[in-house]
Amino acid sequence: MRLNRFLAAAGIGSRRHCDELVAAGRVTINGRTCTDFSTQPGPRDHVKVDGKLVRTAAALTIMLHKPAGFVSTRKDPHARDTVFDLLPHKFSRLFTIGRLDAQTEGLLLLTNDGDLAQWLTHPRYKIDKEYEVTLDRAWDPVLTPKLLRGIFLDGKRAKIERLYSIAPTRLRVVLRQGLNRQVRRMFEAVGYRVKHLVRVRLGNLRLANLPHGHWRALTKRELENLQLRGASGALAAGADRGGQKAVHATKSRSMPSATAEHDARRL
DSSP: OOHHHHHHHTTSOOHHHHHHHHHTTOEEETTEEOOOTTOOOOTTOOEEETTEEOOOOOOOEEEEEEOTTOBSSSOOTTOOOBGGGGSOGGGTTOEESSOOOTTOEEEEEEESOHHHHHHHHOGGGOOOEEEEEEESSOOOGGGHHHHHHOEEETTEEEOOSEEEEEETTEEEEEESOOOTTHHHHHHHHTTOOEEEEEEEEETTEEOTTOOTTOEEEOOHHHHHHHHHHHHHHHHHHTSOHHHHHHHHHHHHHHSOOTTSBOOOOOO
């Protein structure tokens, strides 16, 4: 097992984050700094990060219904509550897959599986993230095409993939990006304030009726489906550009129009 996978399996973080730790010289094996990404620790090797011994653990992924007011980090310099305050101490070695800002609620995954984290957060895999948005006033559907085309935030084009109206001030939006506070900032850019924001779906996982502040472990079937989704995303990323356009066109024909009324079921 390569070093980054070993560290990810120990709950240190995603493989990308573990690579950064190795490159920064923060990882030692048997007392010597290791910056060789191809190193494969053996069962008798002592691997440490910042001087602390790490060991692999059984893979675990949980879903948390994050309430407002909690930050998605292990520790916060401003002494705010973190999502780890909602979890048993035995989960202290998990890390979040992506983040939700402090005031955003909803589905948040925590894991010690670096491969799963890589699949769900890497831009090339285009994992859907669906949110229910409550605005400060009725939505003007004339603005929908602008958000679908995309607007620039911090020099990057931010896009909403799909948008459905479920009430005059309530929308469902689907993202395939993860820019900082993207939903809030996109609506602010067209003159609206987001009063309430909840992530209700990630890939094929749905928040459903999990209560605020509660968590549950993902089932074996849910994990298998997520891993299959990640694998299919990797295959799609390797397809030629023409193939990607053909797939996109097929999907587009099967989707309702962006301004169609949503049936308001839990997604």
